[in-house]
Amino acid sequence: MTIAALLAWSVAVPQLISAGVLVEGQVAALLKSFHQDMTDAQLNAIAAVIVSGAIKVQALAQADMGTMTKAAA
């Protein structure tokens, strides 16, 4: 949750509760949806994105390294 969204919520939620639009249970459910644990599949998908980005970094870096000795002599 971003700071901006958090601030928006901090203003909106008390008003919605006062107006009877939201009840406590609904607020708790909303909070849970924002902060739910990701599944292993979701974490693995993020890991795949990280690996993909890191491979891109390596490809550019290796092109710039040229013929320098790359491993400890």
Next chain:
Amino acid sequence: MKKLLILCLLTSACGTAGVSLKQTVTLSLQTSETLLEGAQTIERQLCFNTPATESGPTCTNTLGIAAGLNLMKPNPNKASELITVHQLIAFYFNEAGKYEQLAATALPAWKAGDPAPSSVATYQADILAVLSEAQQLLPTPGVKAFVDKAQATVDAGAVIATAVGVK
């Protein structure tokens, strides 16, 4: 109860308590990876007139040359071999990319209480080396952006290192 829920919203304390540590470290690694790519992009923009098509050990951009990217330093793998500062930074980017991949594979399987994956400490050392070289450049335009991005990469990496208990 109502006040407690609103307090949670205001402080976001609920968020940090509700999310698993391995989720936090995986997301921090993703942040660090994005920042690492950003730092490399800035460094290559400093180095090359047309970074999309140029590559290699020698910089062509006068800003990067004035900053010191073409100065020579010993190769950390072979001290008798001199390489450009740009090559040296590229070497640390390459190493960071390598250990970041290993960390990305290890962290989703990591659990609180497990030993810290060794790749996390090595990744942190490599991005610190990028930051150290960035900080030694002369302050020409663009260098500050490079230093700031490298520092942010290190900061995100430090979150991971601390979370997994790197000593």
